[in-house]
Amino acid sequence: MKDFIAAQERTLLEQHGLASFEALWALRLEAVDEPNTERGGWSSVYRLELDDHAYYLKRQSNHLTRSLLRPLGEPTFAREFRNIRRYGELGIPALQAAFFAQRRVPGEQRAVLLTRALDGWQDLEHWLGRWDELDGQRRVGILQACGELARRLHRAGQVHGCFYPKHIFLREEATVFRAQLIDLEKTRPLLFGRRDRIRDLEPLLRRASVWGEVEMRKLLAAYLDGEAGLERWFARLGARRLHKESR
Structure with missing residues (x-):
């Protein structure tokens, strides 16, 4: 799956040097809750504020889901991102993605998903x-x-x-x-x-x-x-x- 960046978010992320997987992975933030370690890896959520825009940054490593099509597993965020796109195409009201990317490094499958915060909801x-x-x-x-x-x-x-x-x-x-x-x-x-x-x-x-x-x-x-x-x-x-x- 190719890296995704929402057109309306690109300029802001580029201005802050955050328009890449590597930059978002390396960003130091305080997690909003305890990491999820149920699937053998880990998955954490962070709040990110850029100017007057707010997001939730999700990062995970070896936090995988398996299916008939992907028996060896894939990051759970990859599946969630596909569903976010599907909901948008079908007109089902749901959260919106600003950025998604995944990487394989030795011994790890990593993924980053950035979504717009639902402030006011x-x-x-x-x-x-x-x-x-x-x-x-x-x-x-x-x-x-x-x-x-x-x-x-x-x-x-x-x-x-x-x-x-x-x-x-x-x-x-x-x-x-x-x-x-x-x-x-x-x-x-x-x-x-x-x-x-x-x-x-x-x-x-x-x-x-x-x-x-x-x-x-x-x-x-x-x-x-x-x-x-x-x-x-x-x-x-x-x-x-x-x-x-x-x-």
């Missing part, structure tokens, strides 16, 4: 934590935004694979909310119709424990957008939720 976990404080109009706006985001995702033939509150970011605009997705590594094609759709939606409803039946039905109504069978959807989601919680 808050994840759904934030809003769920304040749910009791929100008026009815804001609650409905959030439910509609989440339902519409899921609808656009699935109608584009994609399954997110981690459709959790921490991966859904929202921004309040006047009387409505806009929503977009992050963490696209596990995205795959939607192959099994309603079964895939149920499996993608259910984790959100299970983790949004402050939502009752009324909220869930409002989200489903926004998701189905006139598609018949809301009660059947509600029943199937509830059955899967009970099955997952009993394990």
Whole structure:
């Protein structure tokens, strides 16, 4: 995969001497959390501010994912970057990449992914934590935004694979909310119709424990957008939720 740099970011990165893999790899920054070492290598995230622009810089070494097409593994950021591009092509609201590149050095597969920071956005976990404080109009706006985001995702033939509150970011605009997705590594094609759709939606409803039946039905109504069978959807989601919680 060739190095990628977004056209609108090139000038700023060049001005700061950061328009290359080597420069971004060598940059000294404080990590925003503990490194991820689950896959045998490591992966870290840093915040980078350039003038009045903010980004998140992700770097990893030997942090690999394997598939039938890539049985020997590839950096997880390579897969996420492909999915970022795919979401853009399909019109699914999601984070945007500013730079991506990977390198092989003796004993290592390295990758760098730079994405624009979602300043001004808050994840759904934030809003769920304040749910009791929100008026009815804001609650409905959030439910509609989440339902519409899921609808656009699935109608584009994609399954997110981690459709959790921490991966859904929202921004309040006047009387409505806009929503977009992050963490696209596990995205795959939607192959099994309603079964895939149920499996993608259910984790959100299970983790949004402050939502009752009324909220869930409002989200489903926004998701189905006139598609018949809301009660059947509600029943199937509830059955899967009970099955997952009993394990």
